[in-house]
Amino acid sequence: xxxAGRRVLPVLDDTPVxxxxxxxxxxxxxxxxxxxxxxxWFMREKRDHAVDLVAEWEDLRELASRIKxxxxxxxxxxxxxxxxxxxxNGVHVHWARDAEEHNRIVHRILxxxxxxxxxxxxxxxxxxxxxxxxxxxxxxxxxxxxxGERIVQLRHEHPSHIVMPASHLTKEEIGETFAEHxxxxxxxxxxxxxxxxxxxxxxxxxxxxxxxxxGVNFALAETGGVVVCTNEGNADLGMALAPVHIASMGIExxxxxxxxxxxxxxxxxxxxxxxxxxxxxxHIHRPLPGQELHFVIVDNGRSAQxxxxxxxxxxxCIRCGACINTCPVYRRSGGYSYSATIPGPIGSIxxxxxxxxxxxxxxxxxxxxxxxxxxxxxxxxxxxxLYRWRQIAMDAGLSSRQKRVGARVGALFLTSRPALxxxxxxxxxxxxxxxxxxxxxxxxxxxxxxxxxxxxxxxFSAWYQSRRHxxxxxxxx
Amino acid sequence: xxxxxxxxxxxxxxxxxAVPRPDVRAAVAAFPAIVDLGGAFRAAAEAAAARVISGRxxxxxxxxxxxxxxGGRHVSALDDTTVGSTRQLPHSFDDVELFVCEAELxxxxxxxxxxxxxxLRHRSAVVLAQHVMVLLDRSRIVGNMHxxxxxxxxxxxxxxxxxxxxxxxxxxxxxxxxGAHGPKSLTxxxxx
Numbered sequence: 001x002x003x004a005g006r007r008v009l010p011v012l013d014d015t016p017v018x019x020x021x022x023x024x025x026x027x028x029x030x031x032x033x034x035x036x037x038x039x040x041w042f043m044r045e046k047r048d049h050a051v052d053l054v055a056e057w058e059d060l061r062e063l064a065s066r067i068k069x070x071x072x073x074x075x076x077x078x079x080x081x082x083x084x085x086x087x088x089n090g091v092h093v094h095w096a097r098d099a100e101e102h103n104r105i106v107h108r109i110l111x112x113x114x115x116x117x118x119x120x121x122x123x124x125x126x127x128x129x130x131x132x133x134x135x136x137x138x139x140x141x142x143x144x145x146x147x148g149e150r151i152v153q154l155r156h157e158h159p160s161h162i163v164m165p166a167s168h169l170t171k172e173e174i175g176e177t178f179a180e181h182x183x184x185x186x187x188x189x190x191x192x193x194x195x196x197x198x199x200x201x202x203x204x205x206x207x208x209x210x211x212x213x214x215g216v217n218f219a220l221a222e223t224g225g226v227v228v229c230t231n232e233g234n235a236d237l238g239m240a241l242a243p244v245h246i247a248s249m250g251i252e253x254x255x256x257x258x259x260x261x262x263x264x265x266x267x268x269x270x271x272x273x274x275x276x277x278x279x280x281x282x283h284i285h286r287p288l289p290g291q292e293l294h295f296v297i298v299d300n301g302r303s304a305q306x307x308x309x310x311x312x313x314x315x316x317c318i319r320c321g322a323c324i325n326t327c328p329v330y331r332r333s334g335g336y337s338y339s340a341t342i343p344g345p346i347g348s349i350x351x352x353x354x355x356x357x358x359x360x361x362x363x364x365x366x367x368x369x370x371x372x373x374x375x376x377x378x379x380x381x382x383x384x385x386l387y388r389w390r391q392i393a394m395d396a397g398l399s400s401r402q403k404r405v406g407a408r409v410g411a412l413f414l415t416s417r418p419a420l421x422x423x424x425x426x427x428x429x430x431x432x433x434x435x436x437x438x439x440x441x442x443x444x445x446x447x448x449x450x451x452x453x454x455x456x457x458x459x460f461s462a463w464y465q466s467r468r469h470x471x472x473x474x475x476x477x
Numbered sequence: 478x479x480x481x482x483x484x485x486x487x488x489x490x491x492x493x494x495a496v497p498r499p500d501v502r503a504a505v506a507a508f509p510a511i512v513d514l515g516g517a518f519r520a521a522a523e524a525a526a527a528r529v530i531s532g533r534x535x536x537x538x539x540x541x542x543x544x545x546x547x548g549g550r551h552v553s554a555l556d557d558t559t560v561g562s563t564r565q566l567p568h569s570f571d572d573v574e575l576f577v578c579e580a581e582l583x584x585x586x587x588x589x590x591x592x593x594x595x596x597l598r599h600r601s602a603v604v605l606a607q608h609v610m611v612l613l614d615r616s617r618i619v620g621n622m623h624x625x626x627x628x629x630x631x632x633x634x635x636x637x638x639x640x641x642x643x644x645x646x647x648x649x650x651x652x653x654x655x656g657a658h659g660p661k662s663l664t665x666x667x668x669x
Contacts, residue, residue: 039651056508063504069496076488095481147657148648164648171650191652202658207568223632233604233644233659240601241567251488258631259501262622266586276521276587277622277641286635288567288600299484307491
């Protein structure tokens with residue numbers, strides 16, 4: 001993969017995504033694909049080891065799924081309960097219908113307090129909203145403090161993974177970036193050395209920041225508090241030091257109360273990285289003395305997704321990334337091939353709801369193997385939803401001409417027995433007579449890296465008929 | 478219509494058919510219990526890269542002194558008479574080498590300790606300090622996170638955190654590095 005060129009923020013560009021073409025570009029470097037595939041599968045294996053130690057895992061999944069479905073089924077009530085409790089706790093609660101409104105609210109808070117310098121911890125929502133660019137255009141200095149996010153920010157890139165933002169980069173590439181920006185030795189690529197350099201660099205930022213923005217993992221309706229989970233301590237340093245703390249959250253982060261919280265906390269880190277729990281699980285209920293605390297509640301297309309009977313369950317997602325790590329397509333096509341804020345299976349069921357024309361190829365970026373559904377801690381039926389989006393994309397005429405014609409021709413043969421029998425005979429003959437190279441061309445993308453199987457002499461039907469009349473082994477009864 | 482009312486109206490119009498709230502308490506009551514709480518806690522905390530030292534409550538002061546050889550500025554929430562963190566700017570803990578505090582409880586399944594603001598006194602010290610030492614009464618170890626949340630009152634303090642091990646990252650080629658932005662070490666003194 002090339003490292004040159006600035007990446008345009010996906011949400012600001014409505015060119016239709018051609019996942020297959022982007023995946024083909026990623027696949028040009030086979031050694032790199034293998035490296036990426038192995039690294040991501042390693043996370044999946046760590047998840048499996050952690051999950052195997054929890055006897056009640058399946059019970060937790062079922063509970064988590066039902067809690068989220070319950071919450072979503074009366075989400076407006078829970079949001080009001082949350083707002084009431086948070087306001088009583090001294091928190092300023094803001095509501096944003098879309099990305100633009102979210103960015104405007106955050107900017108206004110910062111501007112009114114003359115904040116010039118903001119530190120941020122991991123927040124996929126602000127990526128989705130394009131907050132950094134919005135604030136930078138208005139003269140603010142924004143520093144992402146999660147190590148992976150800082151790496152991609154220095155490179156003018158965007159996260160390629162929701163849990164490990166820089167998992168597409170080798171340590172040598174990160175070493176080059178740090179040598180350029182942080183003054184580490186040229187050619188140095190030791191992760192300990194690089195992390196130590198980032199520690200020094202970011203500590204200055206934490207101490208100098210006028211405001212801290214964090215994401216939210218869970219919001220408790222009952223108590224009006226939010227929970228933020230991190231490993232590095234960056235969210236905690238930001239919010240412990242800055243006089244203004246802004247927490248941005250999608251409406252789907254709500255859960256009813258404290259009794260539900262451990263169900264999710266027990267599964268989040270195990271699913272994400274194979275840890276039993278993240279290093280920091282921070283509960284924020286009131287501003288610290290001398291501090292201001294703001295919660296910004298964002299819709300940005302979520303209520304539209306909630307209204308879709310086939311897709312509202314996608315909002316159960318807790319952003320663990322397990323579906324991404326296990327996905328055979330993601331592992332071999334890379335996070336950027338999706339050109340979406342959230343890549344992988346979960347992104348491919350969320351993104352078409354935001355812009356079907358732009359993201360219509362993403363539901364096809366799947367083998368429908370169902371591995372994502374099997375590892376999802378909140379039991380989202382990812383493969384079913386991917387399949388459903390395919391049907392919608394086809395019906396909307398958004399698939400390629402080749403695919404549409406192929407499906408129509410395929411339907412002709414599959415609905416007529418004589419036509420199917422005839423086609424089978426022709427194809428078996430072609431496969432025997434034509435050279436392999438010609439068949440490969442005819443078998444489309446599938447055949448590019450595969451040989452067609454050796455054709456049988458006759459159809460199954462013919463084989464069966466002949467056995468039946470000659471008294472085969474199954475006729476004895 | 479305000480953004481708030483528009484959002485609530487859109488959500489109300491969109492929300493699916495009511496799904497009942499599951500009875501979490503009843504469900505988790507049937508989960509298997511951990512028998513050796515102290516042993517399980519130690520194993521889980523060590524897996525999270527914490528150091529666990531057992532001792533007696535009466536020897537706590539001596540244990541703290543003998544368990545940290547580094548010099549520099551030490552701050553302890555145990556014998557600090559300033560209430561809350563109002564007296565000092567949070568940034569003033571930037572040069573702290575060792576921060577000592579006592580946990581309200583520990584969790585055997587994951588090695589996490591619960592540190593509410595009232596125990597920390599200084600919110601920033603626990604992340605700014607280079608090294609952190611946490612006292613934990615062995616009798617305050619519970620089995621799993623469900624047990625923990627039935628005991629703690631999360632909304633009592635402005636802030637509270639479960640902390641499991643020192644800060645860490647694996648953002649560079651999944652190589653685990655201990656000591657990301659926060660403490661480089663976490664020592665737990667498990668006291669009888």
